[in-house]
Amino acid sequence: MTRRPTGGTDGTTAARPVVLGVVGVDGTESGFRAVDWAADEAALHALPLRLVYASRQERHEDPVLSLGHPAAEQLPADDAVAAAAERAALRHPDLDISTQVLGDDPTTALLRESAYASAVVIGTARDQGALTGLLPGPVGSIGPAVAARAECPVIVVRGDRAALAATHERILLGVGAAPQGAEAVRWAVREAAARDCALEAVHARHHEHRAPAGPHGALPEEALPYEALTDEVAGHPTVRVRRATVDGAAHKVLVHRSAAADLLVIGGHRRAVHLGPRLGRVAHAALEHAECPVVVVPLG
Numbered sequence: 001m002t003r004r005p006t007g008g009t010d011g012t013t014a015a016r017p018v019v020l021g022v023v024g025v026d027g028t029e030s031g032f033r034a035v036d037w038a039a040d041e042a043a044l045h046a047l048p049l050r051l052v053y054a055s056r057q058e059r060h061e062d063p064v065l066s067l068g069h070p071a072a073e074q075l076p077a078d079d080a081v082a083a084a085a086e087r088a089a090l091r092h093p094d095l096d097i098s099t100q101v102l103g104d105d106p107t108t109a110l111l112r113e114s115a116y117a118s119a120v121v122i123g124t125a126r127d128q129g130a131l132t133g134l135l136p137g138p139v140g141s142i143g144p145a146v147a148a149r150a151e152c153p154v155i156v157v158r159g160d161r162a163a164l165a166a167t168h169e170r171i172l173l174g175v176g177a178a179p180q181g182a183e184a185v186r187w188a189v190r191e192a193a194a195r196d197c198a199l200e201a202v203h204a205r206h207h208e209h210r211a212p213a214g215p216h217g218a219l220p221e222e223a224l225p226y227e228a229l230t231d232e233v234a235g236h237p238t239v240r241v242r243r244a245t246v247d248g249a250a251h252k253v254l255v256h257r258s259a260a261a262d263l264l265v266i267g268g269h270r271r272a273v274h275l276g277p278r279l280g281r282v283a284h285a286a287l288e289h290a291e292c293p294v295v296v297v298p299l300g
Helices: 029-044 056-060 077-091 106-114 143-147 179-195 227-234 250-260 281-289
Strands: 018-021 049-054 097-102 119-123 154-157 170-174 198-205 241-247 263-268 270-273 276-279 294-298
Touching: 018 029, 018 106, 029 049, 029 077, 029 119, 029 154, 049 077, 049 106, 077 097, 106 119, 106 143, 119 143, 143 154, 143 281, 170 179, 170 250, 179 198, 179 227, 179 263, 179 294, 198 250, 227 241, 250 263, 250 281, 263 281, 276 281, 281 294
Parallel strands: 018 049, 018 119, 049 097, 119 154, 170 198, 170 263, 198 241, 263 294
Antiparallel strands: 154 294, 270 276
């Protein structure tokens, strides 16, 4: 697959780095997959890469405990970021890489970084589970917590080798009915242009919200919420777009289709609750169960 460097995914933040939260770097393929993905993304868009390791234990010089990983498997913080930086540099020798170890909890640190980043990348070592028990319940990843409040897109790196190696050559975009999702559309189209790959835009809806079908059972084109996509694709004529409107719950449809995608892009609907902002059902399900990396783009 041909990849063309660009000036920044959103067209306005070329100087802003891709920020990777270095969590769970243990010298294994699983531990380093987020490093590889973030390095590839930074190189693809000709952006700097910033590696951040955050832990409250750093304030007390205690052994570093990364969320969801046994202490025995962890490298000390300085060694972890050094190993990650070395791996990224070997993968992309011309990449501008910086590192920092912070004495703060990972969520707080990455939220702060999001104000100055083009994207925040987070790895996960969670196994892909069945699509059950989505909400409510405890979440074993900082991804949803950061994505619910970040000021830039948040990317959680997950999925099988095919998705992580971008061999599907397809980006999956969840298209909602709300017009404020235009920023997610813009992000997906420009990412597809940079990767020189296809873009599949999927709108899922329950049968009770379905418009009357046209001839041969086809859904009327005017009922499809693709106006923002059409406008954005006009500026990137080389992007191959496939539109699909399907019946079903959006969180299930997108998770199912993520098995054939290299990247799932969705807008981050946020719900105000007494504990602070929380992601909507679709974004939460994608971050926990998708079979490829997931990008949550803030709405509004």
